[in-house]
Amino acid sequence: MARTMNFNPGPGALPLPALERARAEFLDFAGTGMSVMEHSHRNKVYEAVHDEALGLVRELLGVPAGYDVVFLQGGASMQFALLPMSFLPPGGSADHIVLGAWTEKAHAEAAAWAGVAGALARIAASTREGGYTRVPRPDEASLDDAAAYVHYASNETIHGVQYRELPTFGRAAQVCDMSSDIFSRKLDVSAFSLIYAGAQKNIGPSGVTVVIARHDFVEKGRRDLPKILQYRAHVGANSLLNTAPTFGIYIVRNVLDWLKGLGxxxxxxxxxxxxxxxxxxxxxxxxxxxxxxxxxxxxxxxxxxxxxxxxxxxxxxxxxxxxxxxxxxxxxxxxxxxxxxxxxxxxxxxxxxxxxxxxxxxxxxx
Ligand SMILES: Cc1ncc(COP(=O)(O)O)c(C=O)c1O
Missing domain, CATH: 3.90.1150.10 (Aspartate Aminotransferase, domain 1)
Incomplete structure (x- = not known):
């Protein structure tokens, strides 16, 4: 079978060795006589895959001590909503750097929640007027160092703009949507309070979202939200608060293991x-x-x-x-x-x- 040359924006191409491994293991996972997706998310067979996938995220990105890594559902769009719900308190504000369609959406969701919570979602810099043909620089952003966090994206998938070097916007907690370039280059995780990415471009299939966050930032999250919407609950349950997307996480394991083998x-x-x-x-x-x-x-x-x-x-x-x-x-x-x-x-x-x-x-x- 000839592989189609797949330049899709997401879900995107997956590495052939990761798919071949899934094919080889599909009907009989680890000699158990059933596929990985038929296992309980709470048994040892699946848990080994789950922990290996989380461990590979840590190893490949060099995630420092003091950071939590979790797999969530709902895509990056769910993060657009969970971030302000968790970290934007009544009377507080969050700064947004808008560099394309996705950061625009992230800001719109934060603004919707700010309306409910009596808070503010500010646009600190935007390149909308120029048609999003370049990324905003930190020196042109009107930043509020008292902001609960500042949000930007490392790469805008639709407009094709990317930060070649990841900037720091002021002194507030840095939160970054890395959906379309995470694992594509070296990264200093310690510069960020929270990083998130939908898996469906560089990590695996859709249905899995990776969140990497400083533990003390996670602890700042609002405590009166339903548990399922609190980062700390997912951290505390090792991403097994409810039934995890087990097959998706298994493919993430295969993709990251391939990436490790590549260097x-x-x-x-x-x-x-x-x-x-x-x-x-x-x-x-x-x-x-x-x-x-x-x-x-x-x-x-x-x-x-x-x-x-x-x-x-x-x-x-x-x-x-x-x-x-x-x-x-x-x-x-x-x-x-x-x-x-x-x-x-x-x-x-x-x-x-x-x-x-x-x-x-x-x-x-x-
Ligand atoms: C940079 C960026 N952020 C967010 C999203 C939304 O992701 P999801 O469909 O997982 O909610 C996308 C999807 O393409 C994206 O490219």
Whole structure:
């Protein structure tokens, strides 16, 4: 079977070895005569997988002592709501750095809760006016050091902008949505109070959300919320407060174990840099046909966006790419154009194939 060259933005491509391992173990997990998803989430067989997956998150990211790691459900969007519910007290405020569609949504959810709680969700900086073609810098943000936290995203999946170096915005607790670039490069977890990511881009299937948080920050969370909405309850139960998404977490284990075998974050960062550089080089070499609207210093290594001179040409480009076995290249409906998602499992050979196709398409389009 030939693998489709999958450039989907999420759910995205998964590494073939992680899928093959799942296939091999599918009907008879660890000699138990049943699949992993048929096991109780409270038996030793599943618990070993669960703890291995949590341990791999810690090991690969170098999570320092004093930090909790949990797997939650509800996607990154659930975090947009849980964060203000937990950490935005009545009379308090949270600062938001808005750099694209997802941070806009995160701010909107915080503002909704702020209305209920009698608090404030401020926009401290936004690049909306320029069409989200670059990331806001800390020196242009009007920050409130008394804020309960400041929220930003490391990578905006739809607009294709990314912080090449992760900034610190003032002195408030730093909270970051890393849904679309976590595990794609080295990371200093200690700079953040809370990091979260939906799994479905670099970690595994949808249905699992990873949260990494300083324990003392978790302890600041509001205590009068239903238990299921409190981070501390999930931490206290080792992510087994209720039935965990066991099969999803099992696949996360397979994906992270694959990443470890590859050499971890150092190795994947080098590979991701090379893939992105190859793609942007083709875009920039054909300015009459391809145009990336994002300023060079903010270009995402995970989601490269570009336009062709007309929607007709974009349609033709997408149709031909599909005929050549490349899928998932259509830009998000909000901004149109082309988007190439270059997550960890997107193989360098696929990017080479796409780059050759783009050169060929440019030659034929005159
Ligand atoms: C940066 C970012 N944040 C949040 C989300 C929302 O994630 P979910 O669908 O898991 O709620 C996405 C989804 O693509 C995303 O890319």
């Amino acid at each position: 971890g974050l150092d190795a994947i960062e080098r590979q991701n840099d090379a893939k992105a550089a190859a793609l942007y080089a083709v875009i920039d070499a054909h300015p009459a046909l391809y145009r990336c609207p994002v300023e060079p210093g903010s270009r995402s290594r995970m989601n490269a966006v570009f336009r062709l001179p007309s929607e007709g040409l974009e349609k033709a480009f997408l149709a031909e790419a599909t005929r050549n076995g490349m899928v998932g290249l259509k830009g998000h409906r909000v901004i149109g154009g082309i988007r190439v998602s270059l997550y960890n499992a997107v193989e360098p050979a696929w990017v080479e194939a796409l780059a050759s196709f783009m050169k060929d398409f440019a030659r034929r389009s005159g």
